[in-house]
């Protein structure tokens with residue numbers, strides 16, 4: 656048992672209490688609505704088929720980026736990373752086609768001596784992006800973090816990693832995240848050239864209600 660896996664059953668229970676089993680999403684122009692089916696499981700209980708579906712969403716969204724950084728076999732390492740002990744997956748499937756529309760994965764971990772809810776992945780399938788589903792998923796994460804804080808007063812907030820090139824960076828700022836105090840930062844070199852780090856760490860404080 657690790658510190659992270661200790662929390663997984665509690666996170667699953669909280670997520671099942673907080674996330675509706677059948678949320679809906681309506682696209683930006685209001686023309687199409689979809690009923691979703693929620694599945695919440697600890698990674699230790701997650702069938703490899705479901706994990707592979709999550710990997711396929713990552714592939715749809717970020718394959719160009721990962722291929723450029725890690726080469727064509729990036730999915731092998733990614734799948735290994737997605738199996739990390741203690742992770743909890745919240746998946747949202749189309750009730751019409753059964754296909755995955757979105758998912759996020761998270762765990763409780765210790766960063767710089769503080770307990771945080773670490774958001775590992777958050778993905779919405781391209782067809783349903785910009786329909787506020789991602790924002791709703793972030794609200795679920797905040798809600799779970801907030802309710803965790805009631806039992807564990809030392810949960811500091813939500814943390815995540817984002818690549819400087821990812822347009823989600825602006826979206827996280829828009830949703831209340833800021834640079835974590837220990838995040839790598841841009842360096843301005845002589846002649847004004849800006850050197851970006853490999854990744855940023857973002858943090859959002861979630862006040863208990």
Ligand SMILES: CC(C)(COP(=O)(O)OP(=O)(O)OC[C@H]1O[C@@H](n2cnc3c(N)ncnc32)[C@H](O)[C@@H]1OP(=O)(O)O)[C@@H](O)C(=O)NCCC(=O)NCCS
Pocket residue numbers: 716717776777778779780783784785786787788789790791816817818821822823824825826829
């Ligand atoms: C990032 C992601 C989860 C956002 O989910 P989403 O459902 O598309 O986002 P939402 O519909 O909730 O939010 C869209 C809003 O954010 C705004 N937005 C989108 N990108 C933005 C950016 N880079 N900067 C500022 N605002 C941004 C949109 O303009 C829109 O605002 P509006 O509704 O006022 O017009 C989704 O786009 C995604 O899956 N991206 C690919 C995977 C990814 O990069 N995940 C993060 C890994 S770290």
